[in-house]
Every structure is written in structure tokens, then in C-alpha cells.
Amino acid sequence: MLNKAEKNRNQIVNAASKLFYRQGYEYTSFTDIASESGIPRGNFYYYFKTxxxxxxxxxxxxxxxxxxxxxxxxxxxxxxxERLHRSLNMLKNSEPEVIRYGCPMGTLNTELGKADHPHRDDARAMFDLFRNWLVEQFQALGRDDADQLAMHLLARTQGITVIAHTYRDPEFIHREAERLHQWLDSLVADYQQ
Amino acid sequence: MLNKAEKNRNQIVNAASKLFYRQGYEYTSFTDIASESGIPRGNFYYYFKTxxxxxxxxxxxxxxxxxxxxxxxxxxxxxxxERLHRSLNMLKNSEPEVIRYGCPMGTLNTELGKADHPHRDDARAMFDLFRNWLVEQFQALGRDDADQLAMHLLARTQGITVIAHTYRDPEFIHREAERLHQWLDSLVADYQQ
DNA sequence: GTCTATATGTAGATAGAC
DNA sequence: GTCTATCTACATATAGAC
Structure with missing residues (x-):
């Protein structure tokens, strides 16, 4: 059960998250967040200092x-x-948003990495979550190159989102996701030989 | 031979290009461009309206x-x-810049694509140059899926730059570039069978 | 806790002397 | 063509009444 203050805070964060994704962090103003969340600009400073x-x-x-x-x-x-295949389905499941706005993790890291922003490392930590999880899965498959495979898969998925976003091409996502599913299966086939 | 006005104009464009790459378009101010180019802010409006x-x-x-x-x-x-292999060498040749700032084409497209910027299509046209060139090469290899291969290669290279930039990992670029060289060779091997 | 009014800085853009 | 001074708009941030 959330009290009113917590609810307001969440509204601000959710509106900001949506807009940071759709417009980018720098392009999003407090005015934007205010109209998206329904909470007046001035109140933000009760919940957040900056x-x-x-x-x-x-x-x-x-x-x-x-x-x-x-x-x-x-x-x-x-x-x-199965888990790895499921993770690839993220691409197809969020296809419409990816087409319009790119990958929420990738685009934020690209923006903050360029500017050498104070929150660059925090943004990267989103990737770390996925990277570490992928490493665990590849290790469980018995691969001793688990981290390299994890990085490879990360890069493949990021590349797909960048190009799909640039070209607004949904079909491309599906085609490339299929390639990745096949790549996963081929890894296991290698291992079983 | 360039006159003084053309030289100044070039200096502004070169400084801006460098800073848009290193900092992003939105993060770069006229003041930044002025100190990078050595040309006073006010003079920009003689050469450019906006x-x-x-x-x-x-x-x-x-x-x-x-x-x-x-x-x-x-x-x-x-x-x-040979041309395709040469194009992949871009990754290694510009490794230090990619680590620090990402891909100049990819990151600009990501920024302008998000904001639905008036220059989104112009930015995408940089990718089109490479994409069309890749299509020509794959067609010359006798592939009838030339455009799909071109898009695939584009996505692979973009993914590499995003992850290498996020993790500031030079070794990753070299490892993944090597994978792509092998992929190219495997394509030709397939074709020759 | 909430809201309005306002401070402060800096962005892009302009005017006009030289 | 070049430069300084300045405008306007809007960004983040603050103060203080309620």
C-alpha cells in the first residue's frame, strides 16, 4: 500500500522514464514531465533535488x-x-517501441556515454544485469567462453535495434531475431557433437 | 584555392562535426563550437542561419x-x-574513437531518430551510402539476398560499436571484427560449393 | 505536501558599429 | 566580413504563501 507521496513520486519517475526513452534525457524538460505526469513542475523539487x-x-x-x-x-x-530463446523474444515483443525509439537501455547508454555523464556507469549497470545473466546461462550450457558469447549476443541485439530504429523496419527485427535463434541452436549442436 | 570566407566556414563545420561526434548534437553549444574553431559565436550567423x-x-x-x-x-x-574485408577494417582503424564516442553515423542517427528531428532523414542517408555500397558488393558476389546481407552486416557493426563504447572495451572490437571477417569468408565458401 | 511566482543561467539568435 | 553587446526564450532550480 502506497501513500500519496509515494504515489506521486512514482508518477514522476514513470513519466520521466517514458519520456527519457521516447525523446532522450537531454531533450526532455521538466515541463514535459509535468504535463505527462499531471504533477506541477514546482513539486518535483519536493521529491527530487535535481x-x-x-x-x-x-x-x-x-x-x-x-x-x-x-x-x-x-x-x-x-x-x-529455453531461457536464452525467451530473452531473444524481447526483440519481437517490443518491436513497435523499438522501431520508434530504439532500445531503452542501448540508447540511454549511447547518450550518456558520449557526454561522459555522471550517470554513465549507472546506465551501463542495466547492461551488466543482462550480461551477467547471459553469462550464467552460457555457463550452464557448459561453455567456457560464456562471457564472450554473452557480449556477442548483446552486440547482435543492440545492432538489430539500432538499424531497425534507423530504418523503421519491423520486418528486419523478425528476420534477424530468427537468425539469432538459429545461432543459439547451432551453439548447442556444436556442443553436443 | 579557398578564400577566407570559405576557410572560416569549413573551420566551423569541422569543429561542429568533431563536437557533435564527441558530445552529441544537443549537448554541443555555439560557445563550444566557437572555442573549438577559434571563431566568435556572433560570426556563425554570417555563415549559417541556424x-x-x-x-x-x-x-x-x-x-x-x-x-x-x-x-x-x-x-x-x-x-x-577484398572490398568488404577492407570496410570491416574501419572498426579496427578507428578503435580508439569508437571506444570513446561510439560510431559517428550510428550515434547521430540514434539521437536524431529519437527526437524525430527534422534532420533524421539526412542522418539516415549516411547509412544509406554504406548500405547501398554493401548491396553492390554482395550482388557482385552473386548473392540474390544482397540487401539482407548488407543490413545484417550493418547491424553487426553497429552492435559492436554500441557495446564497445558502453564497455570501453578495445579487445572486444578486435575479437568481433575477426568474427565478421570469418563470416564474410564463410559466405563465399557457401557460394563456391 | 502543494502550488504560484520567481530567480538564475545559458541556450540560440540578432543588431548595429566598425 | 567581423566583432561586441544584447535580445528573447526556456532550461533548471528556489522561495515562500497556503
Whole structure:
């Protein structure tokens, strides 16, 4: 049960997260967040000292949500291969948003990495969650090059989102996702030989 | 031979291009461009009406330079396979900059694509240059899926730059570039069977 | 806790002397 | 063509009444 203050705070963070994703952090103003959340500009400073503090909270909730998602896959699927396939389905499941706005993790890291922003490392930590989870799955498959495979898969998925976003091409996502599913299966086939 | 006005204009565009790459378009101010180029802020408006006009010129010169590079490969290498391998070497050749700032084409497209910027399409045209050139090479290899292969290669290289930039990992670039060289060779091996 | 009014800085852009 | 001084708008941030 949330009290009113917590509810307001969440509204601000959710509106900010949505807008940071759709417009980018720098392009999003307090005025934008105010109209999206319905909470007056001036009130933000009761909940957050600075815009960066909002960014901090946004990254925090995104990490929480992603961690829960990864945990749910661990529970739901018995084998690492099934889990990995499930993780690839993220591409298809969020296809419309990816086409319009790119990858929420990737684009934020690109923006903050360029500017050498104080929150660059926090943004990267979103990737770390996925990277570490991938390493666990590849290790469970018995691969001793688990980290390299994890990085490779990360890069493949990021590349797909960048190009799909640039060209607004949904079909490309599906085609490349299929390639990745096949790549996963071929890894296991190699291993079983 | 350039007159003084043309020289000044070039200095502005070159400074802007460098800063848009290193900091992003939105993070770069006229003050930044002034101190980088040595030309006073106020003078910009003699050469350009708006900041967007500078962006336009920056994209234009980047496209010109890239076109020349692609043409030089066409001249220098006899076979499409050699040309494709040469294009992959861009990753290694510009490794230090990619680590720090990402891909100049990719990150600009990501920024302008998010904001639905008026210059989104112009930025994408930089990718089109490379994409069309890749299609020509794959067609010359006799592939009827040339465009899909071109898009695939584009995505692979973009993914590598995003992850290498995020993790500031030079070794990753070299490892993944090597994978791509192998992938190219495997394509030709398939074809020759 | 909430809201309005306002401070402060800096962005892009302009005017006009030289 | 070049430069300084300045405008206007809007960004983040603050103060203080309620």
C-alpha cells in the first residue's frame, strides 16, 4: 500500500522514464514531465533535488523491473537454452517501441556515454544485469567462453535495434531475431557433437 | 584555392562535426563550437542561419568524405570480397574513437531518430551510402539476398560499436571484427560449393 | 505536501558599429 | 566580413504563501 507521496513520486519517475526513452534525457524538460505526469513542475523539487536525481530513480526502477523479468525466466524455464530463446523474444515483443525509439537501455547508454555523464556507469549497470545473466546461462550450457558469447549476443541485439530504429523496419527485427535463434541452436549442436 | 570566407566556414563545420561526434548534437553549444574553431559565436550567423543549418553542413561533409572513401575502395581493390574485408577494417582503424564516442553515423542517427528531428532523414542517408555500397558488393558476389546481407552486416557493426563504447572495451572490437571477417569468408565458401 | 511566482543561467539568435 | 553587446526564450532550480 502506497501513500500519496509515494504515489506521486512514482508518477514522476514513470513519466520521466517514458519520456527519457521516447525523446532522450537531454531533450526532455521538466515541463514535459509535468504535463505527462499531471504533477506541477514546482513539486518535483519536493521529491527530487535535481534532474539527475530523477534520472537516477529512472535507472533504478528500470533495473528493478529488468531484474524481476530475468528472475521470472529463471523460474519459468527449466533449461538455459529455453531461457536464452525467451530473452531473444524481447526483440519481437517490443518491436513497435523499438522501431520508434530504439532500445531503452542501448540508447540511454549511447547518450550518456558520449557526454561522459555522471550517470554513465549507472546506465551501463542495466547492461551488466543482462550480461551477467547471459553469462550464467552460457555457463550452464557448459561453455567456457560464456562471457564472450554473452557480449556477442548483446552486440547482435543492440545492432538489430539500432538499424531497425534507423530504418523503421519491423520486418528486419523478425528476420534477424530468427537468425539469432538459429545461432543459439547451432551453439548447442556444436556442443553436443 | 579557398578564400577566407570559405576557410572560416569549413573551420566551423569541422569543429561542429568533431563536437557533435564527441558530445552529441544537443549537448554541443555555439560557445563550444566557437572555442573549438577559434571563431566568435556572433560570426556563425554570417555563415549559417541556424544551428540546424550547421548540422546540415556537417552531415553533408560527412557524406562527401564517406563517399570518397567508398569510391577509393572500389578503385583500390579488384574483388568485392577484398572490398568488404577492407570496410570491416574501419572498426579496427578507428578503435580508439569508437571506444570513446561510439560510431559517428550510428550515434547521430540514434539521437536524431529519437527526437524525430527534422534532420533524421539526412542522418539516415549516411547509412544509406554504406548500405547501398554493401548491396553492390554482395550482388557482385552473386548473392540474390544482397540487401539482407548488407543490413545484417550493418547491424553487426553497429552492435559492436554500441557495446564497445558502453564497455570501453578495445579487445572486444578486435575479437568481433575477426568474427565478421570469418563470416564474410564463410559466405563465399557457401557460394563456391 | 502543494502550488504560484520567481530567480538564475545559458541556450540560440540578432543588431548595429566598425 | 567581423566583432561586441544584447535580445528573447526556456532550461533548471528556489522561495515562500497556503
Amino acid at each position: 534532474k539527475e536525481d530523477i534520472l537516477d530513480a529512472v535507472i533504478g526502477t528500470r533495473k528493478d523491473n529488468f531484474r524481476k523479468l530475468l528472475d521470472s525466466w529463471n523460474t519459468e524455464f527449466a533449461t538455459p537454452l | 544551428k540546424e543549418d550547421i548540422l546540415d553542413a556537417v552531415i553533408g561533409t560527412r557524406k562527401d568524405n564517406f563517399r570518397k572513401l567508398l569510391d577509393s575502395w572500389n578503385t583500390e581493390f579488384a574483388t568485392p570480397l
